[in-house]
Amino acid sequence: MKLQARTHAQTIAFVLMTGLLACVPMIGIYPYFVMQALCFALFAASFNLLIGYGGLPSFGHAMFLGTAGYASAHAAKVWGFPPEAAIILGTLAAAGAGVITGALAIRRQGIYFSMTTLAFAQMLYFFYLQTPFTHGEDGIQGVPQGIFLGLIDLSKVLNLYYVVLGIFLAGFVLIYRIIHSPFGEILNAIRENEPRAISLGYKTERYKLAAFVLSAGLAGLAGATKVIVAQNASLTDVHWTMSGEVVLMVLLGGLGTIYGPILGAFIIIAMQQYFAGFGQWVLVIQGLIFIACVLVFRRGIIGELAHALKIRL
């Protein structure tokens, strides 16, 4: 009975969110802002899958966002890929990077895992800074948006908006399914008590790597979509500040909650837009939010709300 009530609540929340997002172009909100926020929301949700449900605190997640961005930008611009193929290629590139870095990083636990992922991300940053196809500081600019599936012209804002919304929702539902699948339950068990999971016969390394690759791939989906929206891929997306930003989005919204990362992403992106003219004060504010989150509300906005209203998430 209780479980059923919970599923109902989830369905209502999902329908509400979808409805709200579908109405955005009609109620006069700037669609580019929402599209950007949706890409970051998917990025944050993919990161939450890893840290909130897998218990793997990566501090280099920007490498997947940026890798996918560069791959799809290059494919769309230089090789003339249609947008869907470019996005798929970007996603695969990020998942591939996830296989290599993940296999190495999961050999260490906890804080060392964070430092290892951060170091790999920095290594990739230097690689993208030096390799010619990314055009260094300039980035890949003027990426064509193209015709989605040969039918939908993405240079029209409304078309682009609903395609991005569709990709976001698909990613979101996939993450929801992963979390509530037997695989997700095993991940949960590993996070809570790894030695016990091992003693029950689970090859925990494999599950952790699978979670890492899934998360990397979904972050790549977000990065590739973001490139089609913004029409450029740049070094900002692979920089460590981006890795920190996604941690902040998830922490602010609520670690290990389904909707937390999405709320967190919208808040942080809105804040960046609002304070865009204030130079580096944005960083200072972000830092202060980090400190406040850790010291005052560790469960994040959604988590604290649920706690106050005694809702089990």
Place this chain on the structure above:
Amino acid sequence: MNTQALFAQLLVGLINGSFYALLSLGLAVIFGMLNIINFAHGALYMMGAFCAWFLLNVVGLNYWFALVFVPLIVGCVGMVIERTMLKRLQGLDHLYGLLLTFGLALVIQGVFQNYFGSSGLPYAIPSQLTGGQNLGFMFLPNYRAWVVVFSLIICLATWYGIEKTKLGSYLRAATENPQLVRAFGINVPRMITLTYGFGVALAALAGVLSAPINQVRPLMGADLIIVVFAVVVIGGMGSIMGSIVTGFLLGLLEGLTKYFYPEASNTVVFVVMAIVLLVKPNGLFGRT
């Protein structure tokens, strides 16, 4: 082969190695007592360099005063941070310490960037250490020689202090079992605060040493700290001597790479990290 250039790069490597060693040593000392990875370490290193610049240009105290006062001043800032914030994280997952200090680093760097932009401020080499020696196979600037020797002395003194003195034995005991050490009447919370202050002071000292070589820039620590993290993953934080040796060795390796294959000089430390993770996942000197 151009030996002049090779030795010049090796010297640069040794200098960088000195900073890696001082910083990873501080990280290891802090981690041992507080179980926190101090992400703000790079920002505090930068603060050390700026503090030296202020002392020289605003207060009028020269390099030698800075060498003494800056670690004390920044160390005190560190102790305030520990007392007001880090203290509340005891018993929580290590991740929260990393997140909090990451936030701190953003705040400190952001504030300095707002006031000083991203460009560098020059800091003159102290007059006693200008010039250099011609060793025949290379030209050795006096200041650079001083940085390497002085860092080595500080590192070894720290190692001696922690591994061989009575105070150090309290420290090591408190790392292993704080409750028990407390039961013997030692004020462990104060020891934790002082330890954090000391680790931060080491970072600030590295900042002062670096000011005349690298310019004083708000982002000078941000670029460095990630490499230092890789150094820490390679060495493992279990051993004090391990941090020192790894720091200097990786600096040298970076110098060699700069000479033989400059394109990879930014990434070589990370490649070594990947190899170490494959071969010896706990790090070269790691215990667990």
